[in-house]
Amino acid sequence: MNSEYLQKIISKGEGIDVEFKTSEKALNKNVFETVCAFLNRNGGHLLLGVKDNGVITGVDDPEKIINDFNTLANNPQKLNPAFYFSPEIIEIENKKTVYIFIPESSQVHKTKGKIFDRKGDADFDITNNNDAVTALYLRKQSTYSENEIFLYAGMDDLRSDLFDLVKVLVKNESGDTHQWLHLSNIDILKSAGLFKKDLKTGKSGITLAGILLFGKDETIISVLPHHRTDAILRKINIDRYDDRDDIRTNLLDSYVRLMDFVKKHLPDPFYLEDDKRISLRSKIFREAVVNILIHREYLNPFPAKMIIEKDKVIFENACKPHSYGLIQPETFTPFPKNPNIARVFKEIGYADELGSGVRNLFRYCKFYGKKDPEIIEHDIFRLIVFTPQATPQAKVQDVKGVGEDKAILPQVTPQAEREKKIIDFCAMPRTRDEIQKFLNIRDRKYFRMEILNPLLEKELLFLTIPDKPNSPNQKYCSRKI
DSSP states (O other): OOOHHHHHHHHSSTTTEEEEEOOOOSOOTTTTHHHHHHHTTTTTEEESBOOOTSSBOOOHHHHHHHHHHHHHHTTTSSBBBBBOOEEEEEETTEEEEEEEEEESSSSSSTTEEEEEEETTTTEEEEETTTHHHHHHHHHHHOOGGGOOEETTGGGGGBBBHHHHHHHHHHHHHHHHHHHHGGGGGGHHHHHHOOOEOOOOTTTEEEEEEHEEEOOOHOOOOOOOOOEEEEEEEEOOOOOSSSSEEEESSHHHHHHHHHHHHHHHSSSSOEEEETTTOOOHHHHHHHHHHHHHHHSSOOOOOOOOEEEEEESSEEEEEEOSSSOOOOOTTTTOOOOOOSHHHHHHHTTTSSSSTTTTHHHHHHHHHHHSSSSSEEEESSSEEEEEEEEOOOOEEEEEEEESTTTEEEEEEEEOHHHHHHHHHHHHTSSBBHHHHHHHHHTTTOOHHHIIIIIHHHHHHHTTEEHHHTTTTTOOOOOSSSSOO
């Protein structure tokens, strides 16, 4: 969120989706009444450091305010069920404010045991209004298809090994303190909002989200016969495909299979961030793969697709759009399509907080395929990630011989000649300075980005200390040491 866009929100004043709190030195006592009301209604923008009349006062210690807010958001007395937020510090008129986007939730939330709803610019306690509470629950069930309850699905229709896997993953992510480690399988479902009460019948059951996450394959196909995620490689045989994985299983295994397909068919260029090598491929495609699994309208029979082409990867999935057209990171407002599925993915470390995916895509794609991604939200959500293009090593030209015969000879390019010189020079390990002096190149950034990194990516050069790419003793060699 940029300050200019935030100022536009402030200028409109408080309303059904905008609330101001001063919180100059500490959080207002009623801040979670607004959080609860926004979650239960249509979501909204919460700004701390702003008076009711829109005057910006600022927050004295925004880091402390954010820490206090996140702590309370995970306290069941303050917010039940818990929810994950991504507060931001935004400076306006030389004053620091805290901006918190609160999405609409698929669940009904309480604060201090009370249910709040949003009407106009106020939060209303509807706890004792049975008609209003029932209407709220029914609206949540009809709005979010992941909440559909299957009364005749039992625990024997789910895979117990997937619950074991989730416990391992949450332990790796959060340590021994995570509550799911000490719960039975049915209690994990209840804690995650995957086991609910049907207010029409009064009976409780496993939701569609629970079946998609933990269901046996036959259970999933029984409730969603059209369920499928298609991974396709289409580089040579563009009429059909070169490779394919037709995935018709639970979402946890689907994630692993999609990522394996990515690793099998896409390059992973050498990239350093904060003196550490990170995988651009994992950073980008983790977000893209998670998107087609957790932000998808599963009642729509349109199959989700990941199509790897020569110069790009196209992701498509059915969607209930909140807006239409190209998504821009500076004005993007995240809306969870399946919040309960998203929560499980976040708990096990497969996904980050809401909205981080789009930010990461725009951050890393410019280094991966040298272009920003294209994200189009419509009834069919579409994401295009551009991929690195192999640098041609040699051009082919036709040379006419005697009569009609032709010989095909390689035309060596200057780049290929330079690469050969470097490879020969680095038959013995060389430092970066030695290679630069050998090539008579002074610009370190140019050398690293345009010459050294591509050679490392193509494994024409190797690090002599691969575990410490920025070691002062690092050298480069044309053979593995």
